[in-house]
Structures are given as structure tokens and as C-alpha cells.
Amino acid sequence: MQPFVMSKMARRLLRLLTGCQRLASSPSVSPHFCRPSTGLPFGSGFVRSMVALPFSFSLKPRDFSLPNSSWSAEMMRLYDFYNSQCESENESGEKQRGPWRRVPSYNRTLKYATGGAYLSKLIQSKNRLFTRSIKTTGAAFEYVMFNNKEEQRCICIFQAGHLLEGPPGHVHGGAIATMIDSVTGAHAAFMSGPVMTANLNINYRSPIPLGSTVILESSLDNKEGRKTFISCKVTSTDGSKLHTEATGNIIYSMLHLFDSNFIS
Amino acid sequence: MQPFVMSKMARRLLRLLTGCQRLASSPSVSPHFCRPSTGLPFGSGFVRSMVALPFSFSLKPRDFSLPNSSWSAEMMRLYDFYNSQCESENESGEKQRGPWRRVPSYNRTLKYATGGAYLSKLIQSKNRLFTRSIKTTGAAFEYVMFNNKEEQRCICIFQAGHLLEGPPGHVHGGAIATMIDSVTGAHAAFMSGPVMTANLNINYRSPIPLGSTVILESSLDNKEGRKTFISCKVTSTDGSKLHTEATGNIIYSMLHLFDSNFIS
Numbered sequence: 001m002q003p004f005v006m007s008k009m010a011r012r013l014l015r016l017l018t019g020c021q022r023l024a025s026s027p028s029v030s031p032h033f034c035r036p037s038t039g040l041p042f043g044s045g046f047v048r049s050m051v052a053l054p055f056s057f058s059l060k061p062r063d064f065s066l067p068n069s070s071w072s073a074e075m076m077r078l079y080d081f082y083n084s085q086c087e088s089e090n091e092s093g094e095k096q097r098g099p100w101r102r103v104p105s106y107n108r109t110l111k112y113a114t115g116g117a118y119l120s121k122l123i124q125s126k127n128r129l130f131t132r133s134i135k136t137t138g139a140a141f142e143y144v145m146f147n148n149k150e151e152q153r154c155i156c157i158f159q160a161g162h163l164l165e166g167p168p169g170h171v172h173g174g175a176i177a178t179m180i181d182s183v184t185g186a187h188a189a190f191m192s193g194p195v196m197t198a199n200l201n202i203n204y205r206s207p208i209p210l211g212s213t214v215i216l217e218s219s220l221d222n223k224e225g226r227k228t229f230i231s232c233k234v235t236s237t238d239g240s241k242l243h244t245e246a247t248g249n250i251i252y253s254m255l256h257l258f259d260s261n262f263i264s
Numbered sequence: 265m266q267p268f269v270m271s272k273m274a275r276r277l278l279r280l281l282t283g284c285q286r287l288a289s290s291p292s293v294s295p296h297f298c299r300p301s302t303g304l305p306f307g308s309g310f311v312r313s314m315v316a317l318p319f320s321f322s323l324k325p326r327d328f329s330l331p332n333s334s335w336s337a338e339m340m341r342l343y344d345f346y347n348s349q350c351e352s353e354n355e356s357g358e359k360q361r362g363p364w365r366r367v368p369s370y371n372r373t374l375k376y377a378t379g380g381a382y383l384s385k386l387i388q389s390k391n392r393l394f395t396r397s398i399k400t401t402g403a404a405f406e407y408v409m410f411n412n413k414e415e416q417r418c419i420c421i422f423q424a425g426h427l428l429e430g431p432p433g434h435v436h437g438g439a440i441a442t443m444i445d446s447v448t449g450a451h452a453a454f455m456s457g458p459v460m461t462a463n464l465n466i467n468y469r470s471p472i473p474l475g476s477t478v479i480l481e482s483s484l485d486n487k488e489g490r491k492t493f494i495s496c497k498v499t500s501t502d503g504s505k506l507h508t509e510a511t512g513n514i515i516y517s518m519l520h521l522f523d524s525n526f527i528s
Contacts, residue, residue: 072382108429117433117473117475117476118336118473118474118475118476119426119474119475123426123475124426124433124474126426126427127426127427127429127432127433127474128426128427128429129429129430129436130427130428130429130430130435130436130438130439131436131438133398133403133404133427133428133429134397134398139397140397162383162387162388162390162391162392163390163391163392163394163397164394164397165372165391165392165393165394165397166393166394166445167460168391169381169388169391172393172394172395172442172445173441173442173445173449173461173464174394174395174438174439174441174442174443174444174445174446175394175438175442177437177438177441177442177445177464177466178436178437178438178439178441178442179438180438181430181436181437181438181441182438185437196431196468196471197437197468198467198468199465199466199467199468200437200441200464200465200466200468201463201464201465201466202441202463202464202465202466203462203463204460204461204462204463204464207460209381209382210382210383210388210391211381211382211383211387212381212382
């Protein structure tokens with residue numbers, strides 16, 4: 001790759017990845033977008049120049065994946081169930097890592113991201129992750145994700161607040177799509193590093209009442225080169241009712257975007 | 265149809281439609297969900313019983329499809345262009361209806377909707393349409409739709425605020441899906457009455473920078489019985505750049521939901 005003949009698209013992605021790398025050097029990572037434990041797929045000299053950038057947080061950001069007072073009893077029950085499997089005790093009573101891992105969640109992917117070219121610098125600093133942009137607890141997206149690396153599964157417990165209305169009393173199809181995009185994106189990022197969604201094919205089967213708690217389960221279908229194919233189902237918490245399913249979800253590794261024909 | 269042996273699903277939809285009919289008797293209709301000028305597809309006795317329900321608004325609701333100070337110059341230019349085509353003058357200088365019609369937009373589909381079974385009555389009254397739930401102007405979804413009945417097209421001018429972030433500096437894929445669902449849903453409702461989205465198949469081609477103004481164009485592909493197939497493209501305002509496209513968007517008339525196998 002010749003860094004000085006990159007296309008406009010490549011330069012834009014480079015800015016995203018630069019921010020991502022800065023994030024990777026911080027404890028306040030959002031694993032939705034990139035894995036903190038994984039270096040970027042560039043030459044080491046390139047990475048070094050980014051790590052050297054100044055970067056700090058003035059305040060410890062709030063982790064939205066932790067319980068709050070708006071969470072229903074069902075949401076708490078499921079949280080406790082998966083959270084208890086993040087750590088287990090062996091025969092001698094020592095704690096060891098379990099099969100699941102809770103995914104922290106913040107209201108910015110990057111605290112001071114580049115991008116937002118059409119916004120003033122002042123507004124750019126106010127950018128917020130779409131799913132965490134409403135401050136009132138319980139009003140919009142309440143969710144926590146858990147990732148199971150061994151089983152290549154990711155689950156999300158999602159409680160839909162009253163500001164997500166589409167059909168009266170029920171969750172907007174776009175809000176459901178948002179959660180599917182978030183969960184499958186996070187899942188793919190755990191497996192492949194920084195990714196971008198290229199396709200979402202969503203079948204809405206049964207409306208989700210506002211206020212209810214549902215489970216999204218993301219599972220790996222296939223990996224082909226830099227493409228990751230993922231399926232996602234949204235069901236009632238006991239699994240008896242299928243609300244929505246997404247198939248053929250194709251997620252590209254960001255490296256792919258440096259190809260001129262990255263989406264064929 | 266035997267009204268007393270309706271399934272649970274049918275009863276739920278009946279509640280939605282009841283609300284919709286109440287809305288249809290009010291000037292503050294959200295055409296996204298149902299057409300104010302169109303009666304519901306039920307027997308007249310059924311409809312009469314719903315029209316007789318008490319219904320009033322205490323305050324005239326804000327129409328979010330009208331310009332506000334956050335709209336960019338490009339958003340205003342496009343608004344003026346389509347708005348000027350909602351009314352035209354004939355040879356004798358008399359005003360007459362043009363090919364386009366601006367679609368009003370409110371922060372509730374129904375002011376006092378039924379539904380939201382898992383929410384308290386207090387919270388139910390606070391339900392808000394997902395795309396209009398953030399009060400700060402310019403921070404999230406700023407949009408206005410225009411419908412062209414003759415050409416069976418619907419366009420939406422969309423300005424993406426800083427609270428819709430996904431990839432740093434760019435619009436979240438779920439926010440784009442939300443706008444596609446909203447525009448295609450409104451378009452189908454104009455043609456077929458109350459509808460629900462059954463499928464969205466979205467291809468993300470090029471990320472949308474936060475703060476930019478884009479155009480969504482929804483066009484009819486086909487109608488088969490109670491199914492409406494719609495395509496939607498999201499492009500830059502000059503049409504030169506394709507950001508996202510949705511194909512095979514299937515939208516069912518709500519009547520379809522009274523069939524036991526409504527989604528085959």
C-alpha cells in the first residue's frame with residue numbers, strides 16, 4: 001500500500017482507525033467498535049506514530065452496561081445469570097475466568113473523535129453514540145452485551161424504553177434494527193477487529209411491546225476472508241417467542257475498505 | 265371474520281387500529297402510520313363504534329416537518345424546492361394543488377395510545393415516536409418528507425445530528441435503518457393505509473458524516489395483494505453519491521395480520 005496515494009475513502013477510514021487506535025491505548029474502550037487487546041492491522045511504524053498521539057480522559061466515563069434503577073426484575077435476573085458466568089471458581093476455590101465476558105459500554109466510541117466534517121468543532125465534542133445519547137435512564141435503550149469467545153456467540157439483554165415508540169405501544173422497527181446492528185457489530189469486532197456493517201437483512205415477525213425485556217442472540221454463520229457472516233435473533237427472554245431475525249448480515253473488516261471495489 | 269374468536273395478535277392489532285381510527289378523526293394525524301383521509305378497512309358498524317370514542321388534544325402539537333433554526337442552508341434549499349411544488353398557480357393566477365405534498369410529523373403517532381403493556385400508565389403517557397423523542401433541535405433526526413401520489417414516490421430530506429453517532433463522526437447504521445423504515449413505512453401507508461414493515465434489506469455503501477444533509481427516495485417496486493414492495497436509496501443531495509440502499513422492502517397491510525399465517 002502506498003500511503004501517499006490513498007483514495008478519499010481510504011483517508012476517511014484512516015481517520016477512523018487512528019481514533020480507534022487511540023482508543024485501544026485507553027481503558028475506556030467500547031468493544032462494539034474495536035477490541036482493546038488487538039493491535040491494528042498496519043505496519044508497526046504506522047501504529048507507533050498513532051500511539052504517540054496525546055490522549056487522556058478528564059473523567060472516568062460511565063459504563064452503561066452496569067445495572068441501574070430502571071432495569072426490570074427480568075433484566076436483572078438475566079444480567080445476574082450471565083454475569084455469574086463471567087467468573088467461576090475452580091476446585092481449590094480460586095477464581096478463574098468463565099466462558100462469558102461482559103462488554104462495557106460508553107456514550108462515545110471515542111471521546112474526541114475526528115470526523116463529523118459537517119459539524120462545527122464545538123458540536124463535534126458533543127457527539128454521542130446513538131444508542132447511549134438519551135440521558136434519562138430507562139427511557140430509551142437499556143442493554144448489556146455478553147460475549148462468549150469459545151462458542152462464537154454474543155448475547156444482548158435489551159429493555160426497550162418509552163421513547164422508542166413506532167407502532168403505538170410497540171418498539172420502532174428502526175430501534176430494533178439499531179440493536180441488531182449494535183450487537184452483530186460488536187460480535188464481529190470481537191472476532192475480526194474493527195468492522196463496518198455492509199448489509200442487514202431483517203425480518204420482523206412479531207412486534208415488541210414497549211417496556212419489555214428481550215434477548216438478542218448473535219451467532220457466527222461463516223467467515224470468508226475479510227467478510228464475517230452473522231445471524232441474529234430477537235426473542236422473548238424465555239425463548240418461546242421470535243420477535244425479529246436478521247440473516248445474511250455481512251460485516252467487513254475495515255481493511256477491506258482500502259480496496260477500490262470493497263463492496264462487490 | 266368472527267370478532268369474538270380473534271387471536272391475541274389480532275386483538276393487539278385491533279388496539280393499534282382503534283388508536284389509528286381515533287387519530288384519523290383528528291387534524292393532528294401522523295401520515296407515517298395512517299392516512300387521515302382514508303377510513304379503516306372494516307365494516308361500517310365497527311368503524312362507527314370507534315369514531316364515537318371521546319378524543320381531543322389539549323394543545324396543538326408541534327409539527328416537526330416545518331423548518332427550525334438548526335436546519336442547514338442545504339436542508340432549507342431542498343425544503344423550499346419541494347414545498348414550492350406543493351402548490352402552483354394556473355394560467356389565471358389561481359392557486360392549485362401541486363404534485364407534491366408535505367407530510368406533517370408529530371412526536372406521537374397517537375397522543376394517548378393503548379399498548380405498551382409492560383409500562384405503567386404514567387410512563388405510557390410519555391411514549392414518544394422514536395425519531396422525534398430527542399427534544400433539542402438539530403441534535404438527532406431532522407427531516408421532512410414529501411409525497412408524490414401520482415408518481416408513487418416519497419422523498420425525505422434528512423439532516424443527521426450529533427447524537428446519531430456510530431463510527432466516529434458518522435451516522436450509526438441503526439439511525440440510517442430508522443430513517444429508511446420511517447420513509448418506506450410512510451410511503452406504503454400513503455398507498456395502502458395502515459401498514460407494518462415485515463422485511464428490511466439494507467446495503468450500506470458509503471458512511472454518512474454527522475451533520476450532513478442527505479436525501480432518501482422511496483419508490484414503489486410492486487404491489488401483490490396486501491404486500492407492498494418498496495425500494496429506498498439514500499444519496500447526497502446532488503445525487504452523485506450513493507450512501508445506502510434498501511431493496512426488497514416488504515410491507516404488509518395490517519389487515520394481513522388477521523390471517524393466522526400472515527408472514528409466510
